[in-house]
Amino acid sequence: MILLVGAGPMAVQYAKVLQGMEKPFVVVGRSQQSAGNFNASVGVQPLVGGVEAFFPSIHAITHAIVAVSVEQLEYTSTYLLENGVKHLLVEKPGGMTLEAIERVQALAQAQGASIYIAYNRRFLASVIKARELIEEDGGVTSFNFEITEWSDTIQKISKAEGVKENWFFANTSHVTDLAFYLGGKPRQIATFTAGGLSWHRRAARFAGAGETEEGALFSYSGDWEAPGRWAIEVLTLKRRFIFKPLETLQVQLINSVAVETLNIDVTLDADYKPGLYLQVKHFLVSDKSGLCSLEDHLENSKLYARIAAYV
Incomplete structure (x- = not known):
């Protein structure tokens, strides 16, 4: 049996x-209001009271999807692990801080459990096609990405204490994870930050560069006080792949200035939240390719902490 923890908008998408x-599943939410909204959206009535109200249960839970708010991720994952659940798909970033992610990973290792962090953009049709073509071209030679966030918009969003101060983990890691998933794991990196915001005091501007383990060079930038958007460009000996927005794939061929949008099958990304269907499919079957393990995510988060000036 699959347990879906959470009854908010993201949980609706998983349902x-x-x-x-x-796939048969049961849902656990916290409040009557969120449970009512969930039921109205998908026609399934969640159990109210959180995971504490669910355990001990008559259901044998084989897999759990944790789709709660950022500040509840560590507690919920810990509770499930302590109650014997061995396979978890946890919404990003798995914990609000680097220390929280480390604690969950230590417990998962002690319990012999498998946890994956839900970076669904790895499963976009655009990303899958690009990886296929990158391999065809012989691999990545360089890449760059932009990590700008819309500060004025975020400032108005109501979030639990600490979430905005760790916004790079909670949100920006989406594009950073995808950039390194496409381009390769960094071997060395130089990071620079400046400024600060009322809700993210440690930095507001970001820049850096480095080299991957495969020898590809990369650079990134982001200015949370200026216009911009998430974007990734990946270069090979034959093509430049442009993700702007991330859900689309544009290609520029060598010795050409023309940029063309590739016509790819985006049926699943149109019918469901983009990338989510294939992510869940990989989680539920033995093929875990493409998924971000908690162990890898912890190592990546140490890098994100450097980029964001959290350490």
């Missing part, structure tokens, strides 16, 4: 995927 797969 739609599970229904599309015809």
